[in-house]
Amino acid sequence: MSEVITADLVDLDLKAADRQSASRQLAERLVAAGRVTDIEGFLADIAKRESQMPTGLEGGIGIPHCRSAHVAEPSLAFGRASEGVDFGAPDGPADIIFLIAAPEGGDASHMKILASLARRLIRAQFKERLRSVQDPAEAAEFIRSEVS
């Protein structure tokens, strides 16, 4: 089992006009890493989840996510958008964006990793560190150490 996030899945300078674009850019990284097999199908699943209820959360967080048949293994892609992307949170755009890709019927140990990421997102220090981190490898390393 490979790591849920690696340096190539981190974009510390994400520029996106809207949430669809942000999701697509991060999804492209997952495709390049061979973790998502069909980008259109995957993004359709993401959009479906997003349409149920926006995934933006107070405190500048967006977490587009889904379970999808087009996901090969549980994966995270992290994007930092200093200009902000609207994810429908009540207090404004998100600058910390996690694209969470879970395979259909993923096993529990993988799901636990995603669960612990979700828990970390509530913690102020976790977010601070993500906002200040300087390079992708360091960000991926930090996220891995926090969630596993």
Added chain:
Amino acid sequence: MKFVAVTSCPTGIAHTYMAAEALEQAAADSGDEMHVETQGSAGSDPLDPQIIADADAVIFAADVEVRDRERFAGKPLVQSGVKRAIGGAAEMLNEARAAAAAGPPAGGAAPAGAAAGGGLATKVDSGAGFGTRLRGWLMTGVSYVIPFVAAGGLLIALSFALGGYEIVNAPKVTDQFDWGSLQSWAALMFQIGGIAFGFLVPILAGFIAFAMGDRPALVPGIVGGFIAVQVKAGFIGGLIAGLLAGAVVLGIRKIKVPRSVAGIMPVVVIPLVSTLIVGILMFVVLGPPLAALAAGLTNWLNGLSGANKVILGIILGLMMGFDMGGPVNKTAYSFAALGLAAATPASFEIMAAVMAAGMTPPLGLALASVLRKNLFTHVERENGKAAWVLGASFITEGAIPFAAGDPLRVIPSLMAGSAVTGGLSMAFGCTSRAPHGGIFVVPLIGNPFLYLLAILIGTVVTAFLVITLKSFHRTPEEAADEIPATEAAAAI
């Protein structure tokens, strides 16, 4: 304070856990104890039942239905969507604190109850066998219908007392109402009571279904019950409609649906589909035979005369005395009270017999405890004083403290007394249009003096038998002293 929470969200990946974390942090900040069950995709570890038992309040932050929510029965509950807990965990905690201070939800007193939909309780123990659960479903329906019986029945009885029996033919109060006229007020009460009675069967069916299938089953149950009324399938039709609606909902629940649809299942899909199915079955399949059955039963009851009527009174009396407010007693009571809706002379006689038979158990024991003090413990003698009032008010449960301590001697005595009273009330042709009230509605009863005589005789029979049976070989010191008097106060 100690809290427990359940979090869940449609995808089960992110919000479930964020909400859990937020609640835990908020509790840590305020120095409270918090245990969260995350019903997400990483598998959920059910909360330890002991932790639930110790919790002061429960928080549901859930966008999909909380699994096994009956575990949290009777606890003060705060619930919202999952997102609210992420942003406003501290606020929810405050609400939970307020809920804990306000005490358990209404109806949560039922020991095996399951709170659902904001504290509506059922009397179903999900671990029990089918027979026990069936009884629980029916009793849940009955327990929700009794307030309707009380309100409607007493209003109707009062309207007869004020306006005479001709009040039935009074013009509609919407057409004619005079503030200064007693007749108008009586007509108003009669018509309000009649509307309350119109709900008996739908509410019975609705809450039987609710006990089985939770909130989504209320709609098919109530609608099915109302159809039962429409097709003249009566009380039995309502029972069937309720069970049918519950079964249909349970069946639909078994169908696996994608998580994305799961959220709208209980709100839209289940009510829609189950109501359609129950409606079709009640109107065209089950309706006609049930209507024929109801008509047959009504004709049979109306045709009962002389000895047969007395036998019916005796049987109902035996049932009333058997378990003092338990299922058998409630079955006899429901039979009588729901029958009032038919407003036939036979139904009024049955009601009178059942009420009288439900009064004698506490009265007989109260009398016995006065006549032969040495056969009763101190606690029982104290209970005896309360039993006078409870018996006179037709609260059969007043006999429970005595029966619990010595069931083999007490229960047969109660049954005998109640059977005598039930039979006599029928034989005297006493009638009651009031479903409850005991001694306080005697002025409304047909043949009131003979009615009191029937109650008196049954009371004496019970007292005599209890004294005789207890005299054989029993000293009060052996008796269970610790049965609290509060048990007697369990109202019906």
